[in-house]
Amino acid sequence: MTTKTHPVWPLAIVAVLLSALFASACSQTKEPQLVRSAGDGPVTTIYAVRHAEKEDGDDPSLTTRGQLRAQALAEMLGDDDIAAVFATEYLRTKQTVEPLARALGMEVEESPAGRPDELAKRILADFTGMAVVAAAHSNTVPRLLTALGVTETIELDDYEYGDLFVVVVAANGSVDFSRHRFGD
Numbered sequence: 001m002t003t004k005t006h007p008v009w010p011l012a013i014v015a016v017l018l019s020a021l022f023a024s025a026c027s028q029t030k031e032p033q034l035v036r037s038a039g040d041g042p043v044t045t046i047y048a049v050r051h052a053e054k055e056d057g058d059d060p061s062l063t064t065r066g067q068l069r070a071q072a073l074a075e076m077l078g079d080d081d082i083a084a085v086f087a088t089e090y091l092r093t094k095q096t097v098e099p100l101a102r103a104l105g106m107e108v109e110e111s112p113a114g115r116p117d118e119l120a121k122r123i124l125a126d127f128t129g130m131a132v133v134a135a136a137h138s139n140t141v142p143r144l145l146t147a148l149g150v151t152e153t154i155e156l157d158d159y160e161y162g163d164l165f166v167v168v169v170a171a172n173g174s175v176d177f178s179r180h181r182f183g184d
Contacts, residue, residue, distance in 0.1 A: 041171030042129030046148055047077060048165040049133070050141050050156055051092040052183070062095045069162060069183030074099035076164070076182050082106075083130035086123075088113035093135040100133060116140045120147030124169060141165065149175035 052066035052073075062070060077100055085101040087093035087108050094108050101108045111119045116136060123132055136144055138156040141163075145154055148167045156163070162183050168176040 043171065044124060044128055044169045045131040046123055046165075046167040046169070047082075047131065047133045048141055048144055048148075048167065049073065049096060049135050049182075050138055050161065050163060051090070051096045051135055053161050054092040059091050061091055066092070066096070066161070070096045070099050072183035073097070073164070074103045077133060078103040080131055082133055083127055084109055084132045086111045086119060086132065086134040088136055088140070090137075093137070097133055097135045113137060113140055116144035117147045120144055124148070128171075145177070149173070150177045151175075152177060 051062070052069035053063045054060045054066055055063055073096065082100070082104055085097050085104070085106060085108050087097050087110065089110050090113060093113075094110075097108055111122075111134070113136065119134060123134070134144060138158055138160065141156060142154040145152075145165055145167060149169060150165075150167055154165070162181050164180040164182050166178045166180065170176075
């Protein structure tokens with residue numbers, strides 16, 4: 001009885017290719033990439049974050065952990081070409097984006113916490129083809145994302161920090177959305 005052997009080299013090539021593909025997928029960073037244009041024109045990129053960890057009180061400052069997270073945000077986005085940095089009137093949102101604004105050489109622009117729809121309209125009208133950062137709260141970040149055209153339901157609890165939401169709005173109105181982490 002003769003046993004037929006199969007050459008091993010085709011399997012070896014497949015194994016090497018799969019290993020390379022897997023390694024490439026695992027090595028990709030989760031950091032957002034600033035998109036400048038789509039096939040049909042410029043895009044507007046919005047980086048939205050909830051404020052970092054805060055102390056207790058009516059208008060609290062960030063905790064030490066929150067300050068470290070704010071610095072991590074500045075390191076993550078500090079090399080991007082950001083046109084404006086927005087925060088609500090509360091100290092914790094301003095402190096979350098101040099290191100980034102300082103690194104970019106700009107001031108934090110205040111936007112009322114209760115009006116994320118107005119901020120979305122302003123961004124889409126005044127910052128076409130540019131990138132902006134907006135810091136808000138667990139109950140207003142989802143509203144801002146919805147106003148920017150995100151259809152995915154986003155819920156943040158009171159102790160959830162470190163999410164970076166990236167919304168890319170193309171000239172034709174199509175919206176690309178992704179969720180990342182910072183400061184962990």
